[in-house]
Amino acid sequence: MEIVYNALVVLHLLGMAGIVSGVVARLVAPESPSAKIMLWGAGAQVVTGVALVGIASAGLVDNEVDNTKIAVKLVVAMAVLVLAHVLWRRPESGRGLFYSLAGLTLANVLIAVFW
Numbered sequence: 001m002e003i004v005y006n007a008l009v010v011l012h013l014l015g016m017a018g019i020v021s022g023v024v025a026r027l028v029a030p031e032s033p034s035a036k037i038m039l040w041g042a043g044a045q046v047v048t049g050v051a052l053v054g055i056a057s058a059g060l061v062d063n064e065v066d067n068t069k070i071a072v073k074l075v076v077a078m079a080v081l082v083l084a085h086v087l088w089r090r091p092e093s094g095r096g097l098f099y100s101l102a103g104l105t106l107a108n109v110l111i112a113v114f115w
């Protein structure tokens, strides 16, 4: 199961890269399909994150699960997902939503590493 867990960690990191590339795409090319890229990345984060927690909680790998940290990460990731969805459906929506998405993504990276 270790190999499956590690493969999911790789997908989790690629999902983060997806969100970040969507953010960068919007900054350098506002007309690009950046919201779709962010939406796919945010979706990947929730799916792979929940799968990682499921495997670790089931005791199939040797990793400890901090439920408070995971709950906070899940709430932040859901907010990122909703914001990406709004930006996708309403490309004309203000910069505030976009910068909130970028900030919340950074917050989840900081939580993942420093908590």
Ligand code: HEM
Residues within 6 Å of the ligand: 009, 012, 016, 042, 045, 046, 048, 049, 050, 052, 053, 063, 070, 073, 074, 076, 077, 080, 104, 105, 106, 108, 109, 112, 113
């Ligand atoms: C925007 C959303 C998210 C971002 C940017 C993000 C980012 C990251 C990063 C950078 C790591 C690697 C940290 C390290 O190895 O030190 C990580 C690990 C992890 N994340 Fe997330 N994450 C997100 C959402 C989630 C969600 C929703 C969950 C679960 C519900 C989750 C569960 C985990 C778990 C269990 C690990 C540990 C993997 C390991 O064993 O190394 N993440 N996350």
